[in-house]
Amino acid sequence: MSKPTDVVQGTLDLLVLKVIALEPLHGWAIAQRIRQMSSDVLQVGQGALYPSLHKLEQNGWVSAQWAISENSRRAKYYTLTKAGRKALEDEAAQWERLSSAISLIVRTV
Amino acid sequence: MRLSAILHRRLRSLLFCRRVEDELDEELRYHLERQIEEEIRAGASPEEARSAALRSIRDIEQRKEECRDARGFGWLENTVGDVRFAVRTLRKAPVFTASVIAALAFCIGVNTAIFSVVDTVLFRPLPFPDQERLVAVTEGVPGLGFPVLPFSCPDYLFVAANNRSFAATGTYRTQSYEISGAGQPRRVTGARVTSSLFQVLRVSPSRGRAFTQDEDEHSTRVAVISYGFAQSAFGGPERTLGRTILLDRTPYTVIGIMPLSFSFPISGSRFSDHPADVFVPVSWSNDDRQQNVSGFDYSMVARLEPNVTIQQARAEVHSLLKRVVEDYPPKMKQALSHTPNFSLQSQTVPFREEFTGNVERPLLLLMAAVGIVLLIGCADVANLMFSRMIGRQREFALRAALGADRWRLARQTITEGLVLSGTGGAIGFGLAFWALPLLIRFAPDNLPRLNEIGLNWRMMAFVAVVTLATPLVFCLGPLANTFRSTVVDQLRGQGRTTTQGKHQRLMMSAAVVTQFSLAFLLLTTAGLLTRSLLKATEANPGFRPEHVISAQLTLPSAVYKAPDQIAGFFDRLLSRLNALPGVRQTGAISDLPTGSSSNVIISIEGRAGAAERVDMLFCRGNALEALRVSLLRGRLLRPEDELGRQHAVVISEAVAKLAWPHDNPIGRRIRFGIDVPNNDEPWLTVVGVVADVKARLNSDAPRSLLFTTLPDWVNQMNVVVRTSGDPLLLAGAIRREINRLDPSLPVGKFETLDQVLEQSLSAERFRTGLLICFAIAALLLAMVGIAGLLAYTTAQRTHEFGVRLALGADRRALLRLVLAHCLRLSGTGIGVGLLASVFVTRALTGLLYETSPHDPGIFAAVPSILTVIAVGGSMFPAWRAIHTDPIMALRAE
Numbered sequence A: 001m002s003k004p005t006d007v008v009q010g011t012l013d014l015l016v017l018k019v020i021a022l023e024p025l026h027g028w029a030i031a032q033r034i035r036q037m038s039s040d041v042l043q044v045g046q047g048a049l050y051p052s053l054h055k056l057e058q059n060g061w062v063s064a065q066w067a068i069s070e071n072s073r074r075a076k077y078y079t080l081t082k083a084g085r086k087a088l089e090d091e092a093a094q095w096e097r098l099s100s101a102i103s104l105i106v107r108t109v
Numbered sequence B: 001m002r003l004s005a006i007l008h009r010r011l012r013s014l015l016f017c018r019r020v021e022d023e024l025d026e027e028l029r030y031h032l033e034r035q036i037e038e039e040i041r042a043g044a045s046p047e048e049a050r051s052a053a054l055r056s057i058r059d060i061e062q063r064k065e066e067c068r069d070a071r072g073f074g075w076l077e078n079t080v081g082d083v084r085f086a087v088r089t090l091r092k093a094p095v096f097t098a099s100v101i102a103a104l105a106f107c108i109g110v111n112t113a114i115f116s117v118v119d120t121v122l123f124r125p126l127p128f129p130d131q132e133r134l135v136a137v138t139e140g141v142p143g144l145g146f147p148v149l150p151f152s153c154p155d156y157l158f159v160a161a162n163n164r165s166f167a168a169t170g171t172y173r174t175q176s177y178e179i180s181g182a183g184q185p186r187r188v189t190g191a192r193v194t195s196s197l198f199q200v201l202r203v204s205p206s207r208g209r210a211f212t213q214d215e216d217e218h219s220t221r222v223a224v225i226s227y228g229f230a231q232s233a234f235g236g237p238e239r240t241l242g243r244t245i246l247l248d249r250t251p252y253t254v255i256g257i258m259p260l261s262f263s264f265p266i267s268g269s270r271f272s273d274h275p276a277d278v279f280v281p282v283s284w285s286n287d288d289r290q291q292n293v294s295g296f297d298y299s300m301v302a303r304l305e306p307n308v309t310i311q312q313a314r315a316e317v318h319s320l321l322k323r324v325v326e327d328y329p330p331k332m333k334q335a336l337s338h339t340p341n342f343s344l345q346s347q348t349v350p351f352r353e354e355f356t357g358n359v360e361r362p363l364l365l366l367m368a369a370v371g372i373v374l375l376i377g378c379a380d381v382a383n384l385m386f387s388r389m390i391g392r393q394r395e396f397a398l399r400a401a402l403g404a405d406r407w408r409l410a411r412q413t414i415t416e417g418l419v420l421s422g423t424g425g426a427i428g429f430g431l432a433f434w435a436l437p438l439l440i441r442f443a444p445d446n447l448p449r450l451n452e453i454g455l456n457w458r459m460m461a462f463v464a465v466v467t468l469a470t471p472l473v474f475c476l477g478p479l480a481n482t483f484r485s486t487v488v489d490q491l492r493g494q495g496r497t498t499t500q501g502k503h504q505r506l507m508m509s510a511a512v513v514t515q516f517s518l519a520f521l522l523l524t525t526a527g528l529l530t531r532s533l534l535k536a537t538e539a540n541p542g543f544r545p546e547h548v549i550s551a552q553l554t555l556p557s558a559v560y561k562a563p564d565q566i567a568g569f570f571d572r573l574l575s576r577l578n579a580l581p582g583v584r585q586t587g588a589i590s591d592l593p594t595g596s597s598s599n600v601i602i603s604i605e606g607r608a609g610a611a612e613r614v615d616m617l618f619c620r621g622n623a624l625e626a627l628r629v630s631l632l633r634g635r636l637l638r639p640e641d642e643l644g645r646q647h648a649v650v651i652s653e654a655v656a657k658l659a660w661p662h663d664n665p666i667g668r669r670i671r672f673g674i675d676v677p678n679n680d681e682p683w684l685t686v687v688g689v690v691a692d693v694k695a696r697l698n699s700d701a702p703r704s705l706l707f708t709t710l711p712d713w714v715n716q717m718n719v720v721v722r723t724s725g726d727p728l729l730l731a732g733a734i735r736r737e738i739n740r741l742d743p744s745l746p747v748g749k750f751e752t753l754d755q756v757l758e759q760s761l762s763a764e765r766f767r768t769g770l771l772i773c774f775a776i777a778a779l780l781l782a783m784v785g786i787a788g789l790l791a792y793t794t795a796q797r798t799h800e801f802g803v804r805l806a807l808g809a810d811r812r813a814l815l816r817l818v819l820a821h822c823l824r825l826s827g828t829g830i831g832v833g834l835l836a837s838v839f840v841t842r843a844l845t846g847l848l849y850e851t852s853p854h855d856p857g858i859f860a861a862v863p864s865i866l867t868v869i870a871v872g873g874s875m876f877p878a879w880r881a882i883h884t885d886p887i888m889a890l891r892a893e
Helices: A013-023 A028-035 A046-059 A084-106 B002-015 B019-041 B046-056 B060-070 B076-091 B094-123 B155-161 B196-201 B214-217 B229-236 B311-324 B330-336 B361-393 B391-402 B406-442 B457-484 B487-492 B499-538 B565-579 B624-627 B653-659 B726-742 B755-759 B763-794 B798-808 B809-846 B856-882 B886-891
Strands: A062-068 A074-080 B134-141 B146-149 B164-179 B186-194 B222-225 B244-247 B250-257 B278-281 B297-305 B347-349 B550-552 B583-589 B599-605 B611-621 B630-633 B647-651 B669-672 B684-689 B704-706 B714-725
Touching: A013 A028, A013 A046, A013 A062, A013 A074, A028 A046, A028 A074, A028 B019, A046 A062, A046 A074, A046 B019, A074 A084, A074 B019, A074 B499, B019 B046, B046 B186, B046 B669, B076 B094, B076 B406, B094 B361, B094 B406, B094 B457, B094 B763, B134 B311, B146 B886, B155 B311, B164 B196, B164 B278, B186 B565, B186 B714, B196 B297, B222 B229, B222 B244, B229 B624, B229 B798, B250 B487, B297 B311, B330 B361, B361 B391, B361 B457, B361 B499, B361 B763, B391 B406, B406 B457, B406 B669, B499 B809, B499 B856, B550 B755, B565 B583, B565 B611, B565 B714, B565 B726, B583 B624, B611 B624, B611 B653, B647 B653, B653 B684, B653 B704, B684 B704, B714 B726, B763 B798, B763 B809, B798 B809, B798 B886, B809 B856
Parallel strands: B186 B278, B222 B250, B611 B704, B647 B684
Antiparallel strands: A062 A074, B134 B146, B134 B297, B134 B347, B164 B186, B164 B244, B164 B297, B222 B278, B244 B250, B550 B714, B583 B611, B583 B714, B599 B611, B599 B669, B630 B684, B647 B704, B669 B684
16 A cells, blocks of 8 residues: 555545534544545644644634543534535536546546 | 623633733643643654654744734734833943933923913913904004003993994903902902993803893992902802992902903903902993093903904904094194194904914924924934834844844834833923923913913823824834845845935934924024123113012092192102101102003103103002112102192103103193093193113113192002011011001002012013023933934944044044034034024014114024034043043954
């Protein structure tokens, strides 16, 4: 298995939003989920994750609640807000456009 | 939801900073623990797991910082940090910090205080509705030497009845009244006013009512009083209406109380110095209405019709007065035909000019002076900030090179500027609050509108913006330079030797030169005014004021009706006072030589048509001897003259020169009024000529004074008593004698003539004192300025000095180097200042007494003082220069 790649710059927000769109998660679980969902290809370091979460929270795209985690500890759970759902759609569409454009170029080589 | 929710969250992170931080900690800790668990599950030992996790969570503080930034409001937390940082750095440079703050505080404080006074007196709208439509109207008889006079009763009535320019006209005349029936008998300033005056001013009593035209015409004895008077006499306006007061022992009913803000006439007005406390109907008698070409006592104020300009009004009043002259009775006309250029003139001016005339120039002078202080102060702050910033350019370059955010550096610099401005500003405003009441207390009491003066917020804001912007502007310039030039340049130390450094030095030198030339100007002005004040203080007033005490007495005409009664009272009083121990001479005189007096026209026997304007003083007893007026010819007036068949008069030298320029005036005759056949005034024989007496110590022109014993009905007299010892010790005894003669007669304040003379210069003393203060401030600020610049340049040359010393240069040579620089700068400033002063001080001409605006003494002293100041300012930098340690200086590179 090759070394997991760091998340592409600028796409972390999209990934985070996507992951918590399914269910509220805490930071650790978000990082784990991204890794699992990308079959260990994408790895999110806490150094990027938490600032991103806090920024999303300030933007009003996610909201945070303290709750008891699966290992019976207090953890901060992030939920997608209505505005966040809208932002997710925008970001996803944006990403679709971008990635297909990049694929086009790469494929033509 | 967006905005409010975001704001809420940001506020939360700001307000509950600690809680948010704790949550952040907990969240990151949770992450760390899960990481450790994960590692252990993967087979690592707990220690390994822990260190691996810790490795992965590199630099946890940095993460926290990033989270904080993401949360917003980090800037505010940063600002608090910046402020703390700024305070810490500033405390490390106490001399710099103290200088900047002191300069800022002084400039803001003093400018605000002075501007507040000047603005109130000269510019702020008067407290009357539509005040810009109010005008003051005067008449004048230029042919007789009276270009500006108040109106006479018939002339006023004619203009009031026939004009079409004014919506309303009113007139007033202040006079002193004896008041009884409300506390101790005393004297108050009263005003006889037409009922229309209140309508002209559009002010009505706050309680009760004003009197009507009907009451005025029927001489109804009603009075409207000022709020202050209601307070002091009756303890408040509540129980005052309907009360009776005795004015000159005549009962008047109080029918109205003016609002607290109403102060009229405005202090320092041309014809009435003090606001009145009691307003009564003018109620002109038939005699008043017949006074042609005399009785110019009534100040006219009018409100222009909406579409009429001042010029139109002036022209109309002028033509109306022409008709007045045409309508004079034939006898009068015939009489006036002897006076060749007789005409009635008129001036109509904005009402404001009624009182700004005397104070405008001195106040503008003060304003210019504080403006100069402000400029010097700003230059100081600019230079200090500038040199400090340039000194720190390398530090900033280094920090930028090490990765500091430029915006963050700029922000720190701005914060430092703001901390300085803020502190200086706060202290400055405190100073203004403290200085303004002080200014008001020491201001001459005839300064107009003293009661209205308050801190002027607009001015304060303006001065604050100017002063506070200075540090900011001057810390950003060098900062921008730092960012523009490459880091390498800065670190190599090229910031000092490049042309850019030269530009900066040139600019700072220019600022110091400007400071010195402005300080020169201010110092010269202060010096000239001081010299003039000293000259005026030492001037010979024409009499000997020491050991003379005086008090004004006014016999109420309701009781003292006949001249005999008045003469009897004064004769009895003077003979009793003469009997007191310690009394040398006594007398009574209608006005003190320093006070105002009655202007009269005299005609001279044997010179047809010759009329002169003179000031007349009535004397009783040995007044002239008591005053020690110096006799040049003939004799002084004696008590016997009051009985004589031949009326005697003593004239001052100025009158003698006017009337008989080539002959001996003794034995010649004059009489009051113009030389007309039907003039039935008695002839007065000149018995003596005395030296000129000055009205005010600082007036250059000698007064034409006439001392006479006639007429004998003058009921307002100043008792003057020359004593052998301290004159004030006799005040009690004199008061007792007066009370014994008339128990209800109020006796005013006893004053020595020395005090009276001193008071006549109070306005000069006030402005001179202030200017001296400002000049001293300017000197100190200039000293700070040159010290700052030299400190900067010597600091920049530390390396050079080090090399020079290492190569064996004499420390005295270094001292010479710094001193030469200092003298070059200050010398240039002094030169420029000298040139400017030669032109500018001419503007002082009217304010100086027997002092040339180019007084050589002052012009010699000022450069010396400034040079001493400059050298004094260079002491600290010079000391630093000669104590340069060559090894340290070279190693620092």
